[in-house]
Amino acid sequence: MQIVILKNSAEVAEYGANIFIKQLQNRADSVLGLATGSTPLALYQGLIEASKANKISFKDVTTFNLDEYLGLEGTHPQSYRYFMNEQLFDHIDIDKANTFVPPGDAENPIQACDGYEAKIEAAGGIDIQLLGIGRNGHIGFNEPSSGLMSRTRVKTLTKATIEDNARFFGTDEYQPHLSITMGIGTILDARKVVLLATGENKADAILATVEGALTASCPASALQLHKNAVLVIDEAAASKLSDCEFYKHIESENQKLMARLGF
Ligand code: F6R
Numbered sequence: 001m002q003i004v005i006l007k008n009s010a011e012v013a014e015y016g017a018n019i020f021i022k023q024l025q026n027r028a029d030s031v032l033g034l035a036t037g038s039t040p041l042a043l044y045q046g047l048i049e050a051s052k053a054n055k056i057s058f059k060d061v062t063t064f065n066l067d068e069y070l071g072l073e074g075t076h077p078q079s080y081r082y083f084m085n086e087q088l089f090d091h092i093d094i095d096k097a098n099t100f101v102p103p104g105d106a107e108n109p110i111q112a113c114d115g116y117e118a119k120i121e122a123a124g125g126i127d128i129q130l131l132g133i134g135r136n137g138h139i140g141f142n143e144p145s146s147g148l149m150s151r152t153r154v155k156t157l158t159k160a161t162i163e164d165n166a167r168f169f170g171t172d173e174y175q176p177h178l179s180i181t182m183g184i185g186t187i188l189d190a191r192k193v194v195l196l197a198t199g200e201n202k203a204d205a206i207l208a209t210v211e212g213a214l215t216a217s218c219p220a221s222a223l224q225l226h227k228n229a230v231l232v233i234d235e236a237a238a239s240k241l242s243d244c245e246f247y248k249h250i251e252s253e254n255q256k257l258m259a260r261l262g263f
Helices: 010-024 041-052 082-085 109-122 161-170 185-189 200-211 219-225 244-260
Strands: 002-006 031-034 061-063 065-071 130-132 153-155 179-180 192-197 231-233
Touching: 002 010, 002 244, 010 041, 010 130, 010 192, 031 219, 061 082, 061 109, 065 082, 065 244, 109 153, 109 179, 185 219, 192 219, 200 219, 200 231
Parallel strands: 002 231, 031 061, 031 130, 130 192, 192 231
Antiparallel strands: 065 179, 153 179
């Protein structure tokens, strides 16, 4: 895993956005895996700005979101489809027919999960998958104990995740306890994975992801197996790692090497 430790959440968003900008400049018909939640918001803003400045276009891009609440239609303000429209798709030149979010309103969710996997495959697989991380180490809605080779399926949310996400729902509003999520195996199939984490409340999860054992108890630890995974994190999220200075040193050596090789 490449570990990039930056000062704050603004730097994390900018660094993350640049990875996606470069990807789209190199390959206009990229297949992007996207995430919801608070963490990617500023990155999406960066992509919107780059698109408005004509540095990138989404005209030929296809996207697949990680997850969706089961039981919410895409028009529901708390659905992840609604979130993506509001936070990104409505502001860029993407063809919405090429944006896929697991169908939370599917009549047969099990079939819908297989269908989602088939669509990813038909698109040629995901070039870059964006991830946030839960306090419990979840990626997508793959909660602790999720199979490390799992595929898109229906998952029950943990109490911790329901509590963390309760802030988005009104007090009397129905909050789903089930989701459809890409599996950990689906995520690991992406050609590159970019995980962003900011804030002290992610420090335990980042410690377990980077320095812990490979275990279903911390789903993000599965990224240790990925050939091309980068963790872009701020100082606060990195604060429990055993030796931040060493990780920074590795990254600066990395950068020097890349510059020497003309990347
Ligand atoms: C969102 C998702 C989740 C979030 C995670 C962190 O699509 O799959 O795994 O990335 O819960 O959420 P935030 O960014 O709100 O802390």
